[in-house]
Amino acid sequence: MTMQNDAWVISLVGIGLVALLFIYVIAQAGKIAPDPAGVQKKAYALRRPLFWALIVLGIGVAYGTLRTFPIPKQQGALHPAQTVQVIAHQWSWEITPAPIQAGVPIEFDVTSADVNHGFAIFDAHDRLLTQTQAMPGYTNRLIYTFAQPGTYRVLCLEYCGVAHYGMMDELHVVARKGDRQ
Amino acid sequence: MKRAHAGLAAGLLPVLLAAPPLQRMLEASMTAQMLVQIPLLAIAGMLLGKSLPESAANRIQPWNRGGATGLIVVTFASACWMLPLSLDAAVVSPAADLAKFLTIPLLIGLPLASSWPRMSFVLRGVLLFEALATLFRMGWLYLISPVRLCNSYGLSDQQRLGEWLLMAGTALLLCIAWQLLWGSPKAAAGAAGPPGLRAGRPA
């Protein structure tokens, strides 16, 4: 399962639940409750536990997704195996050095020479693996470990002008010396 | 404040500000000139407005319905005194300094005092909104400018003024927000028109 699939399934389930609730209520809407105040009272009594359930769910999800913070620290040394400089231009990437090692954490120092860009790494199946913004005047530090050697694609994910869609490059990821693939 | 007292204060304040030691002190720093001296001169003008007899105000009134003319005068006069070159000129040239001591009370403070009570709530709101936005914009500008905008003042003075302007903007915003959210009903909506109608409100 990828993160994209998780998000997709969770969203579909969520939307589906909302839809079911609506369908149920719509189906019941034509009937007339003998005691409207009672309906309201019951519904509002149900709301309180629902509120607390959502709060607990939210705290749980927030804790689970933030405990290991998804963004690397931006100050101080990160001790990556390799550091790669990325400078975005309208409309090309300047990435040094070229060969990148697989299986070890790589630090990408991403900045821009002109406007806002988005540095996004895609795998061979054009699936988005990770990203950060490339901004003028700032350097965003991204850490990523490539599981497999191979050719990865870099796409721009922040609108940067008329050739935004064509701002692509490739990353060549090679097996680490000593690794046998 | 009684009219006579206001008049006295309006006369004394510029004289006091023009006293050489005080004038030199306030013009020595960009922050003091913009945030102390100029506002005090404007206040002197407002006090002058308060001290004028009502007949004078009534005579101007047809020319200043809703405070429109006054608002325009204040806007342009403030714009002139927000130019860095005006601040410089006031320090270097006695003539410009004299112009400052005359125009700020007479073209900013006085029209503001006489127009504010006539302005509608919406116009006042626009004026305050624009004042807030200007404080934030100028503060930001002074903070980021890599060059000195005034020859008479150093970069650090300019940046300090930038910080003060941002703080002044924040303080003003909080005051306004407080007044609107929790202020007394009378002060909030009072002067700007007849009391509200509850007409049409369903029982």
Place this chain on the structure above:
Amino acid sequence: MSALYPQTEALSSRERAVLNLYAISALAVFLLLMLFGLAMRAAQGRWINISPQVFYQLMTAHGAGMVGTVGLASSAIMWFFLRKYVRLSTAMFVANYLLFLLGAVLILAAVFIGGFGGAWTFLYPLPVHTMGIWSINAAAVFMLGYLVIGVGFLLFYLDAMLAVMRVYGNLGRALGWQWLFGGTIDKSHPTTVVASTMVIIVNTLGILGGAVVLVMCLVNAYVPRFPLDALLVKNLIYFFGHVFVNCSIYMAVIGVYELLPRYSGRPWGVSRPFLWAWAASTVMVLIVYPHHLMMDYVMPHWMLVTGQIISYTSGLPVFLVTAYGALTNVYRSGMRWRMPAMLIVLSMFGWAAGIVPAIVDGTIAVNVVMHNTMWVPGHFHFYLLLGVLPMVLAFLYHVAGGSSRSLETAGDRLSLAVYLIAGLAFVGMFLAGGRASEPRRYAVHFAEWLPYDRAASIAAALVIAAMLLFAIRISGALLKAGSGEKGSGEVPAHLPG
């Protein structure tokens, strides 16, 4: 029928003319901009051929135009209902319209004459980094257009602020804050006043942020030696944009609070949870915007954490107060399923369901693989196309329909069904594209993404067809109602039938 059309909402002929102006302009612009959207999707699907330059002009106009027009249409809803409780000035409402028109002309001129294609977000320094495609002047005219529109809304809000304070003393009392911690709630305190007051406060602050950042960008455009901080500008733009879009929803939802009880026959008034929900939203909508900046790693991380957590919590009032309240109101009420009622229930579904993918994407770990993919337009089209627009349509169907049943034909209902199904398919293709890592704002797509683009194009065409029917029906009925009263002055628009 007078329960549906209370006397207090009667329009004078002047007011009716102004409302028609708002309604018909908004519907026409919605249709035009939807066509722009269809053109973009069809171009991505390689069914039509437009140059990238034109694509990005269309995209800029579509984004700026939709945000502005949704705001305009929603402000008409707020005006219509708020004027029952407080005395609003029609002149200020007209001024808002005229300034909007002027701003729209400036924006369209900048885009289609000046060639400006910097996207509605005008992220610094793109507008001034034109690469020769548009001029600095075009970028400046575009930003000036925003400023003019902002001034229009400011006038409207200031007028409403005064009117609210005249009746309720101050904004805190209008929000019902005196009852947050106790006291007997005045059940007749209008929900409309609570929502309107929240919007007045929040959007005035949003417009203030916009007024600061727009002028700074203008200064920088002509005096480039004042370099702006790209991250600070981004923060302010997203603050301004987020607040403005959200306020459009909050203005439109007023129509739901007002109209749904009339069709269900059950009252829906203020309660302590309701007041708390709106008080919390007032604060949350101002501080949640960092969820747009999660991929700006240099942002202070506490702000990003705030962005994630407030994204979660800001869903609660929507789910538990507005949507849940609406469902409670409908449940076994013997609902009168007329067009406005159906549209309102659709809008509640669209809003509540559309927030689900938004909240999912508001999680930093998800944002890493979803940010600026089609997932993003997916979620906001969900609650704009299936949430806010149905609120607007419900309001207009209600007002235009009047006591006659002329707007209750099978054609209307069929259109609604088409709108719902095609709308779901349309936003579904965005979300599916996001799942497949399809980037947003690409003028040219890889072959593997074409199925999404093409399916979305078909769905968009169907949505537009339904919308066209709605627009024609509503505009026709509005104009007819107006002409029927010519010369009758203050005769109420909705005669009890």
Place this chain on the structure above:
Amino acid sequence: MRFLRTSLASVVAAAAGIAALAVATYGFTAFTTETARRVAVSRHPVPVPAVVLENQAGARFSLSALRGKWVIVDFVYTRCQDQCAVLDANFARLETMLARPIAANRLRLLSISFDPGRDTPTALAAYLARFGGRSPGWQIARPVDAADLVRLERVFGITVIADDDGGYTHNSAILVVDPRARLIEILGWRDPERAAREILGKLEG
């Protein structure tokens, strides 16, 4: 007609306001003293006073002695660690780029110290040597009379403020004086190439 008089007054006030702003900003071209000076000087050249200066060799001469030649002037003080160093590094490049008119005796570079109390001829000579300046093409001098310094600063638009640490905050520019001893152009000091192009253009023009 209730608003006739107010409308009239508003229009007059707005027109007067725009006019005042236009005058103050030289037709909306200048918002700082520095740019205003540049615009003003290029429109109305300013005669340079014939003050007496003392150069790095201790020789005294009057500014009027330079009549008939183009003189490129800047204002510095020798203890300056940052701005003047950059300015005079750029002046040194100007000297190279303008070598031909200097050799033809048509043009001189002149640095003037606004700190005559401390900038003795010895200090001036050391300063000039540091930047590789070669007399007579480039000389550095101090005003002899304190009143002359004030006159010079006013004419050339140089504002000097004493810092807390004994240094000065001051504005800098490359100032162009024509053979009729008039200040005719103020150029930016950060871009010597552009300044050289403009000066050569004037020499030919």
